[in-house]
Amino acid sequence: MMRTVIISTIPLILSSIYFFGWRVFLLLIAVTIFGVLTEYVFEKKNNKKVSEAIIVTSILYTLTLPPSTPYWIAIVGIIFGTIFGKMVFGGFGRNVFNPALVSRAFVYITFPAPLTIQWSKAAVGFPGGFGTYITEGIETISQATPMLIFRETGSMVSMKNLLIGNVSGSIGETSAILIILAGIYLIYKKVASWEIMVSTILGFTGLSGILYLTGNSQIPNPLFGILSGGFLFGAIFMATDPISAPKTKEGKWIYGIIIGIVTVIIRGYALFAGGMMFAILIGNTFGPIIDEGIKAYKKHKKELEDKKKGVVI
Template identity: 80%
Template sequence: MISNFMKKYFITQKMMRTVIISLVHLILSSIYFFGWRSLVLLFWVTLFGVAIEWIYEKKQGKKVSEAIFVTCILYVLTLPPRTPIWIAVVGIIFGVFFGKEVFGGFGRNLFNPALVARAFVYVTFPEPLTIEWSKAAAGFPGGFATYITENIEAISQATPMLIFRETGEMVTSLKLLLGNVSGSLGETSAILIILAGIYLIYKKVAAWQTMAGVLIGFTGLSGALYLLGNPQIPNPIFGILSGGFLFGMVFMATDPISSPRTKEGKWIYGILIGVVTVIIRGYALFAGGMMFAILIGNTFAPIIDEGVNYFKKLKKEDKKEVTA
């Protein structure tokens, strides 16, 4: 019955279902670390996200794409646990409409709609998105026994990146790997995100070239600046394990629609994102940086592909001249 309903109203997309499967354990971990409110937030965001796409696609005589579920999940997992539901809903409406539908719907969007939504609420409602954080639960049953975990009052005790900016102290790698630190709903546990990345690469859904490019760009520049003694740049390992870096690298940067199509382009695109992330984290007002770095990468993705194809064409012409 559910299968017939999905086929009737949605465009079936096996790739999107694979991504959803890779996100299930992160949804569960968001409940464990921060409480059942994360599921409530996901419900309302998904409801309005699907609704806004359905309204638009119905006018075009088209079905809703299953990609909308991925967009909603990714967006929610980037939000702080205490994000007001109405703000989250406003964000997904903006992201789906202006980040996807105005470009013509699925497959035509220039920017990742989940990141468009996140950037919009971050800039428009900075206080609840940057100040209101929750402590991560530990032990059994963790957040499964509460609606939402305890509030963090001092900004110097909030997320790992904010703690580093305020005090210069770095949270231990073990805590960052396990995820029992404050942060956005699905971005705290490095191990779970890495496992998801391995699964997506195995299923050939996410481009490993993009992920490798991001790591190279980030590690190269942050490592160089760290060794030069720049106090604003933490060691690369801490930077990789915190600030939503891995989540953005695995799920956002690899979006097949808003990233380059060519293999060479994926490397260039990934390196660009990694480098820009370091610059934003170290010298801008934003503690994370990954979100804006990917959106900047999205802007250059078509140009990167054009450049790669142009040089390939020149190379072919040179070969023809040599053989002639």
């Protein structure tokens, strides 16, 4: 399952090199090395091997970072996320929160400037970023990420650019087409929950559509919101983490709707332009509770049905 996720990210990694330069690949290598070493230190004393999941965590975490993120900050993030998002809960399969998002949230809050201000322009033409270490930096807000541009000026980047990915933003979150194709591949391989993907989009579209139609200037049209700000990347790769997401079918729908709704609220009324990262972590918090509630409801419903049939419990 982990190898399937890794395969699905390869087009995103290649496109990120084209858009932003070879630095993103070197950053990915550095993060993966330190992620693996961190898990190795903890698993060695228990005579356990490093799981392939840490490679997935390292890749997904790196893809959420700006291209110019300092190496040391990215490394500190993966070490923190591996320890406090995974190992403190007992290691692989026991984490409550998505470790990649724990890493991202930590560096986002601790080092806000490199994570929110310093962005790079997306390359165009041939050879694009394949011919440079990193593309030119952005100096003004009018050239920043699509969500920042909308928040500051009210302008929206063209849908074509959002689909292709030649916009500034986090390393692997810019190309909507490649992310959607990756999602289709994961669903085909039965690795990621389509229920969570669809419900997240429905929750987001429902609330953002209502607010947009009622004239809330902070809320862009739903399609723009879906294609920007890392929403699709989060819905397909992060929210569907099988360990931190609910296990029941009904729970997955509730979980996804919660994430979609919370994303709209954070984007429109909080300080954060994105919101998807925190929305998923909030969803992770409610995941186990949702499952327990679903199980309790089903048990109670079965007891009532059995009583109606005259079955002694």
